Amino acid sequence: MTTPVTTGRRRLLAVPAVLALALTAACSNSSSDGGGGGGSAAALTGDCAKYQAYAGHSGTKVSMYASILSPESDSLEKSWAEFSNCTGIKIVYEGSNDFESQLPVRVAGGNAPDLAIIPQPGLLAQMVKSGKVVKPPQQTVDNENKWSPVWKEYGSVNGTFYAAPMSANMKSLVWYSPKAFKAAGYEVPKTWQDLIALSDKIARAGGETKPWCGGIGSGTATGWPATDWLEEVVLGSYGGDVYDQWISHKVKFSDEKITTAMKTVADWMQNPAWVNAGFGDVKTIATTTFQDAGTPILSNKCAMLQQASFYRAQWPKGTSIGPDGDVFAFHLPAVNPQVTNPVEGGGEFLAAFSDRPEVQAVQNYLSTSEWAGSRVKVSPGWVSANQGVDKSLYTDPIDKLSAESLTDPSATFRFDASDLMPAAVGSGAEWKALTAWFAEGQSIQKTAADIDAAWPQ
Amino acid sequence: MPTDPRLAGPALHLADSLWQDAAIKFGNTAGAVLGFLGVLLAVFFAAGRATGRFSRPLAVALMLGPAAVLLLTGLVVPLLRTVYLSFYDADSAKFVGGKNYGWAATSSPIHDVLLNTLLWLVVAPIAATGLGLLLALLVDRMRGQAVYKSLVFMPMAVSLVAASIIFKLVYESRGSGQNQVGLLSQLAVAVGWDDPPNWILSQPLNNFLLMGVMVWVQTGFAMVVLSAAIKAIPDEITEAARLDGASGVRLFLHVTVPMIRTTLVVVLTTIMIITLKAFDIVRTMTGGNFGTQVLANEMYSQSFEQYNIGRGSALAVILFLAVAPLVVYNIALLRKERATR
Numbered sequence: 065m066t067t068p069v070t071t072g073r074r075r076l077l078a079v080p081a082v083l084a085l086a087l088t089a090a091c092s093n094s095s096s097d098g099g100g101g102g103g104s105a106a107a108l109t110g111d112c113a114k115y116q117a118y119a120g121h122s123g124t125k126v127s128m129y130a131s132i133l134s135p136e137s138d139s140l141e142k143s144w145a146e147f148s149n150c151t152g153i154k155i156v157y158e159g160s161n162d163f164e165s166q167l168p169v170r171v172a173g174g175n176a177p178d179l180a181i182i183p184q185p186g187l188l189a190q191m192v193k194s195g196k197v198v199k200p201p202q203q204t205v206d207n208e209n210k211w212s213p214v215w216k217e218y219g220s221v222n223g224t225f226y227a228a229p230m231s232a233n234m235k236s237l238v239w240y241s242p243k244a245f246k247a248a249g250y251e252v253p254k255t256w257q258d259l260i261a262l263s264d265k266i267a268r269a270g271g272e273t274k275p276w277c278g279g280i281g282s283g284t285a286t287g288w289p290a291t292d293w294l295e296e297v298v299l300g301s302y303g304g305d306v307y308d309q310w311i312s313h314k315v316k317f318s319d320e321k322i323t324t325a326m327k328t329v330a331d332w333m334q335n336p337a338w339v340n341a342g343f344g345d346v347k348t349i350a351t352t353t354f355q356d357a358g359t360p361i362l363s364n365k366c367a368m369l370q371q372a373s374f375y376r377a378q379w380p381k382g383t384s385i386g387p388d389g390d391v392f393a394f395h396l397p398a399v400n401p402q403v404t405n406p407v408e409g410g411g412e413f414l415a416a417f418s419d420r421p422e423v424q425a426v427q428n429y430l431s432t433s434e435w436a437g438s439r440v441k442v443s444p445g446w447v448s449a450n451q452g453v454d455k456s457l458y459t460d461p462i463d464k465l466s467a468e469s470l471t472d473p474s475a476t477f478r479f480d481a482s483d484l485m486p487a488a489v490g491s492g493a494e495w496k497a498l499t500a501w502f503a504e505g506q507s508i509q510k511t512a513a514d515i516d517a518a519w520p521q
Numbered sequence: 522m523p524t525d526p527r528l529a530g531p532a533l534h535l536a537d538s539l540w541q542d543a544a545i546k547f548g549n550t551a552g553a554v555l556g557f558l559g560v561l562l563a564v565f566f567a568a569g570r571a572t573g574r575f576s577r578p579l580a581v582a583l584m585l586g587p588a589a590v591l592l593l594t595g596l597v598v599p600l601l602r603t604v605y606l607s608f609y610d611a612d613s614a615k616f617v618g619g620k621n622y623g624w625a626a627t628s629s630p631i632h633d634v635l636l637n638t639l640l641w642l643v644v645a646p647i648a649a650t651g652l653g654l655l656l657a658l659l660v661d662r663m664r665g666q667a668v669y670k671s672l673v674f675m676p677m678a679v680s681l682v683a684a685s686i687i688f689k690l691v692y693e694s695r696g697s698g699q700n701q702v703g704l705l706s707q708l709a710v711a712v713g714w715d716d717p718p719n720w721i722l723s724q725p726l727n728n729f730l731l732m733g734v735m736v737w738v739q740t741g742f743a744m745v746v747l748s749a750a751i752k753a754i755p756d757e758i759t760e761a762a763r764l765d766g767a768s769g770v771r772l773f774l775h776v777t778v779p780m781i782r783t784t785l786v787v788v789l790t791t792i793m794i795i796t797l798k799a800f801d802i803v804r805t806m807t808g809g810n811f812g813t814q815v816l817a818n819e820m821y822s823q824s825f826e827q828y829n830i831g832r833g834s835a836l837a838v839i840l841f842l843a844v845a846p847l848v849v850y851n852i853a854l855l856r857k858e859r860a861t862r
Contacts, residue, residue: 344719
């Protein structure tokens, strides 16, 4: 019996040794992981001097969670690489396709990231309700003043400011082909009447070209482009006040104002003579993905597509985008000329779930126009509505167009309404009902009533 | 490398930190694995040292303990919590009693969802099992049956999401006069149907087209299992029946089917359980639009897209209650069969 005991003892000894080894490995890893060139609270010099305000947190890590995936997230990481390098604060970025459903799960599970880039104010409100969102430092609040005041509202919940906007995108655009317009002698419409007249003209001209393309298919989010159409028309018909009341359900979907707007959308995007080139009848709008919807513009099967600025990424490689190129976009005119320059847009907000000093330093930095400028410089496809960003930095014509409209003080800017409505409506009933409206020819009254019925009590 | 010299430094740093990150992660993983093995060794060593009265209970605890703990934390606790949450409001903050169940019972969209789920539950498993049985009978007499069987079984290896994407392309439709992109529409045009419908939009046809994906995936499973059961029928019995004058359909109905009855029921209930839980097909192909929503997908949508935890949990409980009897019946039947053998 002696032999097994001794081997047993030897094994027993080996276990703690292995554990100790593992522990030392883990410790040495974390201690050797410092920031790049920064040094501790020492004065930053040279190129790094401009980050002096954020110094003193060398060797710390800040986790960030968002829905932005590579390659866009690479540009994001590049834009703060110098900051990271100089201050020694490492930003550990994680992007996820399932961000919207995973963030609440992670927050509820006590595994919240330090920072999250939230693309919907509705989701932000949801997170604030959980009590885990931390108010930003004063510096961030001050930086916020460079955005138009309406943005501050969208980063606020119940009057308290929680999250600074990072980026903005413009939805009120109509994509078209400048080459085809030139060849046919069409002019870019300036008013809604012009737009309707032009559509009619293209439809009457016969031939293969239909005036409009459309697609609202988007997997489980099918229907969102239709909510955009309705929002553009509501904003362009009645201006900001009615739009705001609509979001807070003071004006219901079944209100005459909204049903009239739905009628306008129906006359525009459900007109069998005007849609849906290359795909079939009106109903095909429901099964065509928004990504595919615009491609017939390149083959001249349709003339126009209402879609946001981010649609620039959907064009095939080699498509030239610009005022004289294969495709370009114009600002969707207001339905009612009394409404000045209506701009519907979206954006992303940076919310913090931790108030450690290094988290606040990152939060402060990302709310500055300096950071926004450095992000713009990295690659096109990113627009800031921050008034402090130098507009000459934008190299892409669509970005430039969007930035001008988004920072225009006279514009009637409003955030995407479905993103502001409660999730049961904004990412549930409204998508479903509008999809049924297009796919099944459901009446406007029933569509509106279905959405109203889903509004949380 | 970027042309802007200011970016060169940070980019390098980024690459650097990526390696560092990988090294740390690898180190942590290796450490964790070694630590785990160490703990395991220690526990097993201690168990091996135990003698006398305690050795048996200790061994039982050691062998069953981890499984029991995992079952408890992974299944029982979440189940209880889901039931608990189903009595609370959207934010799990306020007790609302049976309101969520009341909503599920009275709201008309949910009625459609339940009806669709029921339709799925009846049609898809019967179609898959029936088709599987038919193929099993046919293929059994063919030469090179292994090849045919593998071909029919192949879709089983494809995930439901991938299968849905394949069939989404099959059902793709374009207006009349356009070039058809989808296989089904093109076939319809080829046989002279000039204006085939937009398949995915046609109700209630679209529900059955979606079930077709499930049938396509599950038929192979049914065929393989049933074919094995048919082969297990003793030759004497078939021969005796033949001598008594039974053949063809009568042989099948009165000998084959009764002999494989248990297997048939197990296959049917197994596919039923898969069908009840299936949400990937609907999610991928229609997102629940056009009147094709099913319970599992609605549950996900309520919980994780509309953030209504209460309603989502209530639907999850309903789904669980629907699956539970099937599982119990399945297990009981398998047990009975094992006992008679």
